[in-house]
Amino acid sequence: DTLxxxxxxxxxxxxxxxxxxxxxxxxxxxxxxxxxxxxxPTSPDTVKAYLxxxxxxxxxxxxxxxxxxxxxxxxxxxxxxxxxxLICDTYNDLAICQTRCGLFSSAIxxxxxxxxxxxxxxxxxxxxxxxxxxxxxxxMAKQSAEGEKYLQRSLRLAQELNDSVKTAVRxxxxxxxxxxxxNNQKAVxxxxxxxxxxxxxxxx
Numbered sequence: 001d002t003l004x005x006x007x008x009x010x011x012x013x014x015x016x017x018x019x020x021x022x023x024x025x026x027x028x029x030x031x032x033x034x035x036x037x038x039x040x041p042t043s044p045d046t047v048k049a050y051l052x053x054x055x056x057x058x059x060x061x062x063x064x065x066x067x068x069x070x071x072x073x074x075x076x077x078x079x080x081x082x083x084x085x086l087i088c089d090t091y092n093d094l095a096i097c098q099t100r101c102g103l104f105s106s107a108i109x110x111x112x113x114x115x116x117x118x119x120x121x122x123x124x125x126x127x128x129x130x131x132x133x134x135x136x137x138x139x140m141a142k143q144s145a146e147g148e149k150y151l152q153r154s155l156r157l158a159q160e161l162n163d164s165v166k167t168a169v170r171x172x173x174x175x176x177x178x179x180x181x182x183n184n185q186k187a188v189x190x191x192x193x194x195x196x197x198x199x200x201x202x203x204x
Contacts, residue, residue, distance in 0.1 A: 004055060012044055019051050026054055031061065049079040053090055060093055068097040088117040088126050095133055104141040108134060128157040128166055136173060144181050151177060168197035 003025070007018045016038055023036040032054065038047050056071035072094040079087050091114040098107035111134035118127040131154035138147030151174050158166035175190035 007051070015044065016040065016042065016047055019047050022051060023054070026058060029058075031058055045078040046080065049075050049083070049086065052078070053086060056090070056093060056097075060097060063100075065097040065100040069094060069101065069103075072097065084117050084121050085123075085126075088114050088121065088123070088130075091117070092126070092130055092133065095130075095137070099133075099137050099140065104137055107137050108141075111137060124157055124161055128154055128161060128163070131157065132166075132170060132173070135177075139173070139177050139180070142180075144177060147177055148174070148181075164197050164201060168194045171197065 003018055003022050007015055007022070010018065020037055023032070023038070026032050027035045036050065036054070038050070052071045052075035056068045056075060059065070059068035059071060072090050075090050076087065076094075079090065081087075091110045095107045095110035095114065098104075098110060111130055114130040115127065115134065118124075118130050131150045135147045135150030135154055138144070138150065151170060155167065155170035155174065158170050171190045171194035175187045175194060178184075178187035178190060
């Protein structure tokens with residue numbers, strides 16, 4: 001946070017050096033899989049976009065969701081509109097932070113934007129996550145019908161991707177949803193399917 005304060009206060013020419021120091025700290029803290037290093041030609045907005053995004057991630061993992069929201073929103077202000085992957089990932093994590101803060105309406109808007117971009121990219125990996133997030137938000141907001149629609153879509157995407165882990169999770173979440181809807185027969189069916197998939201992987 002001290003380095004971030006410096007980054008915000010120093011002249012533009014000094015910001016790249018400080019940003020790379022922060023990226024090194026994030027890497028040393030194992031928050032990034034590889035060391036991010038911005039070369040001198042990098043535009044100021046690109047530096048800020050990645051820095052704000054990763055600071056948002058740091059706050060997310062520290063469960064400081066309010067500050068995570070602040071950083072993710074700052075990132076969205078400066079991310080290149082062509083960088084759809086980063087925009088999508090930022091909306092995704094923003095939605096989770098907003099959900100943890102009980103800001104369901106804002107979280108639904110962010111997750112919906114993530115889905116729109118995922119569809120534009122035809123990126124099933126991002127879509128399977130985004131549809132699960134928005135479905136879970138609707139579940140927590142007690143809007144079961146909307147939740148069912150998105151969670152069923154997420155389940156279909158997980159099956160298309162042949163991802164047994166995500167498929168089992170979706171079955172489990174849908175089981176919870178059907179239980180809240182009073183459809184206990186379907187809740188049991190989905191719970192059993194989640195357990196079956198887990199047992200095939202040796203998770204039970």
